[in-house]
Amino acid sequence: MSDKQKNFQVEKPGITVKKQEDFSEWYTQVVLKAELADYSSGKGFIVIRPNGYEIWENVKNFFDAEIKKTGHRNAYFPTLIPESLLKKEAEHFAGFVPEVFWVTKAGNNELSEPFAVRPTSETIIHDAMKRWIRSWRDLPLLLNVWNSVLRAEIKSTKPFIRTTEFLWQEGHTAHSSEQEAEKEVSEILDLYKRVAEELLAVPVLIGKKSDKEKFVGAVYTTTLESIMPDGRALQMGTSHHLGQNFSRPFEIRFLGEDGEMHYVWHTSWGISWRTLGALIMTHGDDKGLILPPTVAPVQLVIVPIVFSESSKANEVLSKCQEIKSQLQSSGFRVSLDSRENYTPGWKFNEWEMKGIPLRIEVGPRDISNKSVILVRRDSGKKESVPLEGLSQAVLTLLEEIQRSLWEKAKKLLEDKTKNASTFSELSEILDRDSGFVSTYWCGSRECEDQIKDKTGADIRVIPFGQPSDMSGLNCVLCNSKAKFFVYFAKAY
Template sequence: MSSGVSSQPRGEAAGITVKKSEDFSEWYTQVVLKAGLADYAPVKGFIVLRPYGYAIWESIRDILDRRFKETGHQNGFLPVLIPESLLSKEEDHFAGFTPEVFWVTKAGDNNIGEKLALRPTSETLAYSVFAKWITSYRDLPLKINFWNTALRAEIKATKPFIRTSEFLWQEGHTVHATEEEAEQEVMTILGIYKDMIENYLAVPVITGYKSDTEKFVGAKYTTTLEGLMADGKALQMGTSHHLAQNFSKPFEIKYLGKDTKEHFAWQTSWGVSWRLIGALIMVHGDDKGLVLPPQIAPIQVVIVPIHKDKDAKLVKDKAAEIELELKHAGIRAYMDSRDEYTSGWKFNEWEMKGVPLRINLGPRDIEKGQVEFVRRDTKDKKQDDRTKLVDTANSLLVEIQKNLLSKARAFLQENISRPASYDEFKSIIENKGGFVMVGWCGQEECEEKIKQDTGADIRVLPFDQKDRPGKCIYCGQDSKKAAIFARAY
């Protein structure tokens, strides 16, 4: 695994030069660039993922890939080009993506016959093929996942990982014999996402449904996981859609049942993207840079040897022993043996990269038979016996993981507001931000008026409706749902 260590010194400009609380957008961009996660590509709206950023994505991918396979899904591959005729087969779906589609119209200097879309999402492409693969109930369920990229023209408000014109993601597509099976699939995947986002990324989420206005175009309903970023804006962390028969009918995905009759199949689709990396940065990062949860950190423990020339071999040898012992215990460890940097420079470098735990090792530590641990999340230092190396490291990593989730949960709870009036609602959206829980009558007209007035939309209709306010915050009629509004990325 690449450590993602830069080979060039960055000098005094290496650190983050703005505070997270004062200029959130600039802080975020600096963290992405200076921590070595990504860089800007020559084409506007595109980014280059650097090895350290890709290693975080690999951690996320490996966790999900294992869970998908455990629940009977297989991986496949889809081409990136989709004929216009296919994309337009499900009209509502096509209309929803039209403004974002990149089109290929030439091969070399020659015009091609039919326009080809660069894949904004793969429903239509996958389902044209599924129709050929499925003929009988014996072919079901079909459960396929694709690790690929999607391309959507984001020219105006781009932000690395959060909103880019090409992004890494996974998209799952399943086909079932009954609606009940499809609905179970939607919730199974949502549960996998929730576990990964909360217990690995340490980002708490609220789960529920999207409103009909905000649901995936072509879905019967969309379930979502919504996170709250440190600047008070919402971020959609992932979605799982029940497509019903809205695609199986136009694409003729039919099967011969045990009753010897033909039936249209029931379908789902679902996905998360590298936007999760953006969430990690926003939720956990601080004025020094990244703070990575141990569960997904490419390097969990970095060992920094501290020595003068006469002690160099002794200290480096002992540091290498520590690295090896940690690795044998399954801990992702890295010993920074570079001589061209001071130990202080290395401390700043690894803090910026968010490595959860640092071990400082000098001649005096070796003499005393001890190791100094420094936590990235709290900056706390702890000396312990060298013989307890693995146990102490594991214990601290567990504590760091718990602490990051606990802090993020506290922030989320502190920033869920419940206004009593529409004026108070508007004031909260404008001044405090965060999630605003209100009653909603279910009318799209009220939803749209609120969005026009405040720039906030319904992020999620929570599954847990026990605290539903009695009246719609906008029109005052009886509420049908508790709705969480927020401004969002």
């Protein structure tokens, strides 16, 4: 068949490529066709549609509730940051300036001082903290912000994964001791790990970033890294120890219990809608999206099977309504698809593409059996379940789906993680399978840069819990004494 003839073939409205065969195209189609997001005007800008936004809301609600338990409070800070503030921490400024948008005009008038559109809010928040912190009794100051930030992406944007503007939360805390700040950094990282693994069912590696990859202005950065089916790593969130790198230029000091003035210790941390990209890539299949029940805006969809000639249409529909209310009162997020202009088959395909974890089919046959058909999105497995005890059966199935997605993703991570002891091994694995490659590194920036140049991979994470004895182990590139056990990968 020629290409021209092919173009005239009727295309079904579902996903037209296989995940295995054309991963990028598959991803784009899932995002657009499941109506998670759409492109907008302007480079790298996207619209998050309700199907996508509600997933984000579920992530947000979980995280928000958890940080409030530990005393964090939400606040809001301006979108625009005066240039002079952004410049206060030199390294931070230098790191961000290539991707900052500037506002230079107000109406027709040139501004005397340009405003940066926030790429992150450390500077404007620290500027305020300076006014709020007087004594050790004002600490810790635990703030969180839900907002969007803008970073000019020169090349290769991808919905959710890399966009010009993105939604996230940024936490900013000030502490009276370094130890307390470091504890905060680590507790937040643990919470992020729970978001990734418990909510999104995406397993992660955690640890520190190398100095090259750390947040500009931080003492160190801790990170969560996941691996996608195409073998590329995706950073799911970061938690930074800022030390006194900001409190000194911003002069944020407090009078301690000891009667002396001290600079505060800062942390900052963020997790963005990028995690939704990881969710899509990790769990989806050739039919489209698969949502973990924990974050699915709709966990179950009820599809009535109605025959007009059977004159049982009303009976079926009212039974569906009844089941819907029953499941809703049990706390499930349920939708009833009673559209008359689509056939059941059409609806099955549509809801599968949109990733709804569980489908309930109710037809005349089921009503006379006092049962319904439950169909799992992840496995496609169908079973007939008695109406009596339906809620319990649904709960069990949703939990099984969540667990099964998790286990599959866990296996993906294991399959995509390999070990290399020589550079040629490292290079070969990265060429062939990509994925995480664990190996040893001397700690020098030069080796790190060279490996990046030669393979395209960088150090994604220096895991916590380094081997206690590295004697006899050598750097994968320069062969000098190893200092760190690390994971390399090509990254999004």
